[in-house]
């Protein structure tokens with residue numbers, strides 16, 4: 466949705482016939498916006514503003530899908546959503562379904578990068594059971610507030626929510642068995658830095674399950690420079 470919006474501005478964009486696919490293909494080179502194309506701090510401020518609204522007022526119209534209808538569209542089963550607060554569900558804004566890319570086992574340590582209001586974090590928390598642990602990380606305080614409230618409401622004692630950036634994850638080297646992420650990497654201008662961080666926090670043999678957007682043709686530089694195309 467975000468990257469698609471960027472494309473739509475300058476080149477003809479043909480929407481996919483089916484909903485965004487969840488998948489993880491590390492060999493696919495995600496487009497690399499040049500560092501100079503967009504001011505990182507300005508972009509972060511605009512993203513924070515947009516997603517603070519998704520956290521605090523999810524009922525208003527956005528240019529992307531949100532909430533329970535989005536979860537259904539992306540293949541989240543009703544039973545996965547049980548015990549998760551309606552508030553966290555309403556602010557769900559993923560672009561795929563990391564859980565279709567592989568299992569999550571009891572006892573595992575999981576990092577959810579760009580956890581938003583915490584839907585994926587809480588689904589993972591139930592799967593890892595009390596012997597596992599899930600750390601959700603997001604840069605938007607309003608989203609973290611929603612996620613923390615949702616974790617409390619779900620009695621998810623194995624969850625910790627931390628403020629941080631995908632490009633500088635507040636997680637030790639090799640800590641995670643599994644890193645999940647949903648709809649976040651398309652918002653990161655320096656994708657190499659973000660992927661390097663995902664790799665750093667994974668233990669050897671750890672897994673990466675990402676739901677995100679892939680474009681199959683270059684995004685014009687002029688589009689990359691427009692912050693409103695990144696956020697909306």
Ligand SMILES: C[S@@+](CC[C@H](N)C(=O)[O-])C[C@H]1O[C@@H](n2cnc3c(N)ncnc32)[C@H](O)[C@@H]1O
Nearest residue numbers: 516557558559579580581604605630631647648
């Ligand atoms: C599209 S929402 C998806 C949220 C959540 N993963 C979900 O599925 O609902 C993107 C989230 O990523 C966060 N975000 C964007 N760029 C980030 C970055 N560089 N580092 C950390 N979080 C980021 C935003 O604050 C927002 O909560």
